[in-house]
Amino acid sequence: xxxxxxxxxxxxxxxxxxxxxxxxxxxxxxxxxxxxxxxxxxxxxxxxxxxxxxxxxxxxxxxxxxxxxxxxxxxxxxxxxxxxxxxxxxxxxxxxxxxxxxxxxxxxxxxxxxxxxxxxxxxxxxxxxxxxxxxxxxxxxxxxxxxxxxxxxxxxxxxxxxxxxxxxxxxxxxxxxxxxxxxxxxxxxxxxxxxxxxxxxxxxxxxxxxxxxxxxxxxxxxxxxxxxxxxxxxxxxxxxxxxxxxxxxxxxxxxxxxxxxxxxxxxxxxxxxxxxxxxxxxxxxxxxxxxxxxxxxxxxxxxxxxxxxxxxxxxxxxxxxxxxxxxxxxx
Amino acid sequence: xxxxxxxxxxxxxxxxxxxxxxxxxxxxxxxxxxxxxxxxxxxxxxxxxxxxxxxxxxxxxxxxxxxxxxxxxxxxxxxxxxxxxxxxxxxxxxxxxxxxxxxxxxxxxxxxxxxxxxxxxxxxxxxxxxxxxxxxxxxxxxxxxxxxxxxxxxxxxxxxxxxxxxxxxxxxxxxxxxxxxxxxxxxxxxxxxxxxxxxxxxxxxxxxxxxxxxxxxxxxxxxxxxxxxxxxxxxxxxxxxxxxxxxxxxxxxxxxxxxxxxxxxxxxxxxxxxxxxxxxxxxxxxxxx
Numbered sequence: 192x193x194x195x196x197x198x199x200x201x202x203x204x205x206x207x208x209x210x211x212x213x214x215x216x217x218x219x220x221x222x223x224x225x226x227x228x229x230x231x232x233x234x235x236x237x238x239x240x241x242x243x244x245x246x247x248x249x250x251x252x253x254x255x256x257x258x259x260x261x262x263x264x265x266x267x268x269x270x271x272x273x274x275x276x277x278x279x280x281x282x283x284x285x286x287x288x289x290x291x292x293x294x295x296x297x298x299x300x301x302x303x304x305x306x307x308x309x310x311x312x313x314x315x316x317x318x319x320x321x322x323x324x325x326x327x328x329x330x331x332x333x334x335x336x337x338x339x340x341x342x343x344x345x346x347x348x349x350x351x352x353x354x355x356x357x358x359x360x361x362x363x364x365x366x367x368x369x370x371x372x373x374x375x376x377x378x379x380x381x382x383x384x385x386x387x388x389x390x391x392x393x394x395x396x397x398x399x400x401x402x403x404x405x406x407x408x409x410x411x412x413x414x415x416x417x418x419x420x421x422x423x424x425x426x427x428x429x430x431x432x433x434x435x436x437x438x439x440x441x442x443x444x445x446x447x448x449x450x451x452x453x454x455x456x457x458x459x460x461x462x463x464x465x466x467x468x469x470x471x472x473x474x475x476x477x478x479x480x481x482x483x484x485x486x487x488x489x490x491x492x493x494x495x496x497x498x499x500x501x502x503x504x505x506x507x508x509x510x511x512x513x514x515x516x517x518x519x520x521x522x
Numbered sequence: 523x524x525x526x527x528x529x530x531x532x533x534x535x536x537x538x539x540x541x542x543x544x545x546x547x548x549x550x551x552x553x554x555x556x557x558x559x560x561x562x563x564x565x566x567x568x569x570x571x572x573x574x575x576x577x578x579x580x581x582x583x584x585x586x587x588x589x590x591x592x593x594x595x596x597x598x599x600x601x602x603x604x605x606x607x608x609x610x611x612x613x614x615x616x617x618x619x620x621x622x623x624x625x626x627x628x629x630x631x632x633x634x635x636x637x638x639x640x641x642x643x644x645x646x647x648x649x650x651x652x653x654x655x656x657x658x659x660x661x662x663x664x665x666x667x668x669x670x671x672x673x674x675x676x677x678x679x680x681x682x683x684x685x686x687x688x689x690x691x692x693x694x695x696x697x698x699x700x701x702x703x704x705x706x707x708x709x710x711x712x713x714x715x716x717x718x719x720x721x722x723x724x725x726x727x728x729x730x731x732x733x734x735x736x737x738x739x740x741x742x743x744x745x746x747x748x749x750x751x752x753x754x755x756x757x758x759x760x761x762x763x764x765x766x767x768x769x770x771x772x773x774x775x776x777x778x779x780x781x782x783x784x785x786x787x788x789x790x791x792x793x794x795x796x797x798x799x800x801x802x803x804x805x806x807x808x809x810x811x
Contacts, residue, residue, distance in 0.1 A: 224705035231619040234612055238678060239636045245643065248654045301547040308544035321548065323799065328555050330795040331788065332735025334762040338784045339558045341769065342565060385554045392551075416537045439642070446644020448738040449766060473646045473738070480653070480742055490657075497650035501643065508642040512635060520631075 246501060253495030256488050265495070271459055278492045280499065282461045286376070286469035287500075289462055290451060291444040293380025294387060299437050301384075302391040309392070310399035311421055329389040337453035340382040345454055348381070349373025353466055368466045374456035377465045382450050387440040394439060394515060398432035399425065401518055435514035442507035446500060448473035472496050559788070566785025569778035575786065579748045584768075584776055591783050593750050597758035598787075600665060600751060601744060602734035605672025609680050609729055610722075612673075617684035617718065622696070622710040634685065640678040648675050649742035656743065666754040668744030675739060676729035683728050687721025688714060695810060720805035727798035731791050737762035761787045 217225075256265070256278060268279025309318055353368045360366035402425050410420040426433070456468025457478065476493050577590035616633070624630035652671040661667060691714065699709045715722075737760070745757030746767065761783055768780030 220705055220708070224707040227707040227710075228623060231615045231623065234615045235619045235633060237612060238616065238640055238681070239633060241674065241677075242636060242639060242643075245647065245651045248651055248658075249647075252654045252657070301550060304540075304544045304547040305551060308541075308548055312541060312544065321552075323796075324552050324555055326799070327792065327795055328551070330731050330735075330791050331555075331558060332737070332762055332791055334735065334737045334765045335558065335562060335784050335788050335791075338565070338765065338769065338781065339561055342561050343557060385551070385558075388551055416533045418537045418540045419533060442642050443644075446646060448644065448646040449762065453766070453769070473644065476646055476650060477738055477741060480649075494650055494654060497647050501647045504642060504644065504647070505639065508639050509635075512638045512642075516631070516635065516638075 242505070246498075246505075249494055249498040249501060253491050253498050256491040256495050259488060265492075266499075269461070273486045273489045273492065276488070278488070280472070280496060282459050283470055283472045283475050283496065284499070285461055286455075287445060287471040287473070289376050289465070289469060290379045290383065290455060290471050291441055293376055293465055294383030294444045295437060295441045297380055297384035298388050298391060298440060302388055302395060302436075302440075303433065305388075306392050306395035306399060307421060310396050311417065311425070325389040325392055328385065333386070333447060333450040334453075336382055336386055336450040340378055340450060340454035344378045344381050345373040347373075348375070348378045348466070352377065356466065365464050366466070367464045369464055370468060371466070372456065372468065374454060375466050375468045376455065376462055379451045379455040379469075379471075380465070382454055383444045383447060386447060386450060387443050390443060391436050391440040394436040395429075395433060398429045398436065398515070398518055401432075401521065402428050429518070431514050432518045435511040435518075438507050438511040439515070442504045442511065445504050445507070446473055448477050452477055472500050476500075559792075562781070562785050562788050565778075565781035566783075566788075569782035570785060571782075574779065574782055578750060583748070584771060585773055591759070591761070591764050591779070591786075593748055594759040594761045594764035594783065595786065596750050597665070597744070598734050598761040598790075600758065601668045601672055601740060601760055602730050604665070604669035605676055605733040606680075606726055606729045608669060608673035609676040610726065613677055613681040613684060613725065614715075614722065616681050617688060617721070618710040618714060620681075620685055621688045621691070621714055621718075622706050634682070637678040637682050637685075641682065644738070645675055645736050646738040649739040652739065652743040662755075663743060663745030663757045664755045665744060665751050665758045668740045668758065668760070669754075671739045671743045672733040672736065675736060676733050679732055680725035680729040683725035684718055684721040687724065688718045691717045692810060717809050720802040720809060723805060724798050724802045727794050727801070731794040731798075734794075735762060735787065735791055737766055761790075 260268075260278065265278055265280055266284065267281050268277065269281050270277045270279045271282070305321075309321055313321070349372060353371050353373070356366045357368050361368075406424050406428070407420055410424045411417070415423070451471055452474040455471060455474060457470050457474055458468040459470045459475075460467070462469045476496055479489075479493060571590075573588070574590040575595060576592060577588070578593045579591070580587060580589040583589035620630055620633060624633065648671050652667055656662070656667055695713055695717070696709055699713045700706075704712070740760050741763060744760060746759050746763055747757045748759070749756075751758035764783045765780050765787060768776050768783060771777055771780070
């Protein structure tokens, strides 16, 4: 101890002088590290700024129509006649909402049950068999889902569900069969439900895995059955995560284009029943991109439709992802 | 605990019932996958022929005459390969930076959040965005525009796939390298990237699979043509759009070819998806856990 305080070498004294004592020449390895850090940082900003750039570009392009018409007329106008200068998004917005709602309502109960099964009940072998199934479902391209919808779901709705509904549920207006073709909100909703299921299930499964095992053991020890443990102990714990997973699924459903476009019928009307054909916003954008530049304000109107879609999806997305990430980090 | 006062017969009945409907739901979802694959095969296989995959559309093809969709197959492979390669260039540095420099810090959290949000933006919005860029720069629909937009779509998927794999790397490994005096860059390039290899291959295949199946974005940016694309500045056909356009045709013969195109696309996507599982399982043997 005493020795070290006595033997202050000149170098050690130099070091106490602070920043002036640093070597004036930075070693090349450190310099390269500094350059790399800065360039990596710049590249990393790309995704952070991309969200802003996409939004700003769409705002700029849709500015002309937002200037020309009050927002109220665009959002709640009923008539879409670009050649006459009428741009009412209302039927399209409502259609988007209906299709998404049907898809999410169909998917949610099954997804909750499956994720509970995989997280709480299933044998490790079942679990490892289910994983590739969900991965494959997630990997199938939208257009193939569209083919499936066209070949299987539309006839199924037309031949099976619609007659059943006509027989038993004709008095309920949202189940009334007004235009029996099979193409419509229900067909699109079924296709969407299968498309968003893998995502919802995998998020919910991760959420269930965050519940500490002690809670399960405590409930089982006092004599609860497994299902009682899940319902009274685990589900209340993970409820925010479950809701967030469903909202995340809804945000995927909102933007789905090709698969929906192929089965939804594409009739611009305000739907009153789930058997009605409809015309959601993404389908409107995709179907009309060709003659966008021929009519004044048309391109601006379609890009503002994309902007509306983007804003709603961003809100859904950010809310759900923040909740999910928080729950996963608390683990 | 109120729920314990239920008679045990009823509790166990409920238990059995819930378990039953859970299994039914799982079978439903697995059945949906089976049904999709079965329908694509049953509809596509009879229409699939050698000329479908070796010829480009000839005169009158869209009225049911001779030809194939080689233009779309080649176009899709170019689009997805180009998009994946471009996304790689950006996603590897981002994943490395996330791991070595940011870690689990607040900044790392924000970057992961923004990647997840980007992942959620639908391809139709990317397509519309690409369209605004093309108007701004006076470009026409081309292979290059398609590649750039696909790269934007694939970037968050690939980065997050790498990030998820590399997050499981033991911290000791990094600390050991730092303790020996390496700079963070050396840790990133000599230690982390080797451990990341399974993640990189998974990411490439995931990104490729997503890119080749995407229709809504290439609709705006890559256009469609009956010729095989020869230049980055020319429009190109793609498989998803070949399926989409041919199914919209009133001619049954053309529709059948649409199903065949769907089968080709499904085979590519499934091969890529299964391949990625197989490769990452093999490569995982060589990483330190």
